[in-house]
Amino acid sequence: MDIGKLLTSDRISFNLKARNKEEAIDELIEILYRDGVINNKKNFKLAVMKREKEFSTGIGYGIGIPHGKNEAVKEASIAFGISKDGIDFDSMDGQPVNLIFLIAVPNKSDDMHLKILSYISRRLMHSDVREKLIKAQSYNDILKAFQE
Template sequence: MDIGKLLTPNRISFQLKGRTKEEAIEELIEILYKDGTIKNKEDFKIAVMKREEEFSTGIGHGIGIPHGKSEAVNEASIAFGISQDGIDFDSMDGQPVNLLFLIAVPNKSDDVHLKILSYISRRLMHDDVREKLIKAKTYDQILEAF
């Protein structure tokens, strides 16, 4: 999988401002909206938050991977945000989230979001990858971490 096609330089926030799960998700949705990846912020947010209601995507180790499948999505993409302070994300381990990946896929995509989730999750299991990401200051450093 070519992460660089899904996560482009303009889909990154090195300093998320949101302090809550919803604020952080809205911030990443705004990035994808400005990028033209999604055409309707509210419709996509409904899809993402519905998924969050089922089960938190805070997977532990400071990682959150919210995702949504919606007609509001033009093309599969990832927005990535870093929060140095951490965000309460109802994570499985009860710890705040510092690394937030928002995955957006069109409804007509079969299992694309599962492949993206698997790709990201496998890499983030490694402490060194997470450390490189939290310290990243450039797009290239993010790609290098993966």
């Protein structure tokens, strides 16, 4: 999977302002909206929050991977945000989240979100990758963390 096609330099926040899960999701949705990837913030947020109500996407290790499949999404994409202070994300391990990947896929994309989730999860199981992402200062730093 080519992460660079899904996660462009315009879809990153190196300093999320959010103080909670919903604010973080709003902030990342705004990034995708400004980039023209989604055309209706409200509809997409409903899909993401519905998924969050079923089961938190705070998977532990300081990682959150909220995702939504919705007609408001024009193309599969990822928005990524870093929170140095950490955000309460109702994570499985009860710890704050520092790395948040918002996955957006169109309704017609079959299992694309599962493939993206799997790819990100496998990479983030390695503590060195997580550490490089938290310390990232540029888009290239992020791409390098995923490629190593």
